[in-house]
Amino acid sequence: METEFLYHPHNYNRTDRAPAVMALGYFDGVHIGHQTVIRRAVEKAEAQGVEAVVMTFHPHPKAVLSPDVSEEDMRYITPLAHKEALIHALGVDRLIVISFDRTLASLTPQAFVDHYLLDLHAVEVVAGFDFSYGHKGRGTMETLPFHARGMLFQETIDQFSYDGEKVSSTRIRELIRDGAVGELPPLLNRDFSLYGEVASGEQRGRTIGFPTANIYCSQPYLLPAIGVYAVTLETDEARYQGVANVGYKPTFHSIQEGDPTVEVHLFDFSGDLYGCAVKVTWHDRIRGEIAFSGVEELKMQIDEDCRTAKAYFNEKG
Ligand SMILES: Cc1cc2nc3c(=O)[nH]c(=O)nc-3n(C[C@H](O)[C@H](O)[C@H](O)COP(=O)(O)O)c2cc1C
Numbered sequence: 001m002e003t004e005f006l007y008h009p010h011n012y013n014r015t016d017r018a019p020a021v022m023a024l025g026y027f028d029g030v031h032i033g034h035q036t037v038i039r040r041a042v043e044k045a046e047a048q049g050v051e052a053v054v055m056t057f058h059p060h061p062k063a064v065l066s067p068d069v070s071e072e073d074m075r076y077i078t079p080l081a082h083k084e085a086l087i088h089a090l091g092v093d094r095l096i097v098i099s100f101d102r103t104l105a106s107l108t109p110q111a112f113v114d115h116y117l118l119d120l121h122a123v124e125v126v127a128g129f130d131f132s133y134g135h136k137g138r139g140t141m142e143t144l145p146f147h148a149r150g151m152l153f154q155e156t157i158d159q160f161s162y163d164g165e166k167v168s169s170t171r172i173r174e175l176i177r178d179g180a181v182g183e184l185p186p187l188l189n190r191d192f193s194l195y196g197e198v199a200s201g202e203q204r205g206r207t208i209g210f211p212t213a214n215i216y217c218s219q220p221y222l223l224p225a226i227g228v229y230a231v232t233l234e235t236d237e238a239r240y241q242g243v244a245n246v247g248y249k250p251t252f253h254s255i256q257e258g259d260p261t262v263e264v265h266l267f268d269f270s271g272d273l274y275g276c277a278v279k280v281t282w283h284d285r286i287r288g289e290i291a292f293s294g295v296e297e298l299k300m301q302i303d304e305d306c307r308t309a310k311a312y313f314n315e316k317g
């Protein structure tokens with residue numbers, strides 16, 4: 001799959017580009033609803049012998065338009081590189097990432113269709129029932145035939161629901177913020193994971209009998225709520241079960257500011273993971289983080305956390 005970044009205004013004309021079926025949306029999380037939209041576009045592109053394209057935007061419109069969220073503060077279920085890998089795995093030929101800024105946001109629905117669908121040679125558009133485009137999202141799948149003037153086919157995908165409610169990035173973000181990681185797999189159609197690298201920590205873990213791999217994420221992931229989780233950690237070579245703490249270690253630090261740390265204690269592992277690229281998968285929440293009055297209490301609690309996580313993995317099989 002090729003990834004192409006486009007900045008407004010681009011200079012392409014329809015004749016410069018290969019014809020494409022385009023799936024449109026932001027697609028944070030590439031959840032099961034997004035997968036339905038993208039798979040349908042791939043299927044249609046194959047049937048017509050044209051390119052299967054996903055058109056997305058970056059950064060998130062909220063980071064550009066909302067006064068309370070800056071681009072630096074923006075956190076994603078799947079930051080761009082992760083989103084790209086998931087979209088690639090769905091069989092897409094090209095991912096077009098349109099740089100989202102105030103100029104792009106202020107395009108009229110007609111200008112969006114002209115410059116980003118027709119000029120980029122979309123022959124068909126696939127999007128969900130609630131996709132919107134153009135200034136203030138005024139363009140919808142209902143207005144698309146009018147703006148496209150007969151130059152496009154379109155297919156609207158019905159709402160994909162789970163437990164009677166729309167599967168959406170917003171719903172998934174709320175569950176992550178609540179730490180409800182066990183509820184995510186049916187919505188994502190995969191486990192909830194992040195990619196990072198093992199960095200060195202304060203080296204205290206080994207002295208208390210629970211060495212931990214500190215996970216550094218160069219991509220802006222939305223982390224699950226502060227607390228302790230049953231997790232698996234994968235390297236290129238192996239997969240381990242363990243327990244993770246997302247937090248500020250209040251037993252040792254009185255100030256809780258900045259990003260929390262993510263550290264993982266692995267079962268049945270002794271060795272060095274420093275510098276390793278890893279995937280952390282969040283399976284179940286165990287508890288919140290506690291300010292213990294001493295190291296002994298903390299050790300007893302982590303020991304219990306390990307037993308809780310092992311029981312979870314045994315039951316899960
Ligand atoms: C499973 C697990 C649970 C933890 N729970 C807490 C906690 O409730 N409160 C706390 O202050 N620190 C908690 N920690 C963090 C430990 O304090 C930390 O691992 C230790 O201080 C080592 O830190 P270092 O790797 O930065 O040296 C937990 C760590 C793990 C692995």
Ligand SMILES: Nc1ncnc2c1ncn2[C@@H]1O[C@H](COP(=O)(O)OP(=O)(O)OP(=O)(O)O)[C@@H](O)[C@H]1O
Nearest residue numbers: 025026027033127128130131159160167168169170
């Ligand atoms: N549950 C769903 N069923 C069908 N289509 C969906 C569903 N969720 C999103 N889509 C479609 O997928 C594309 C990407 O949607 P978008 O990125 O806005 O996701 P979202 O999950 O609705 O996010 P948000 O919660 O931020 O509104 C759009 O075309 C949208 O209409």
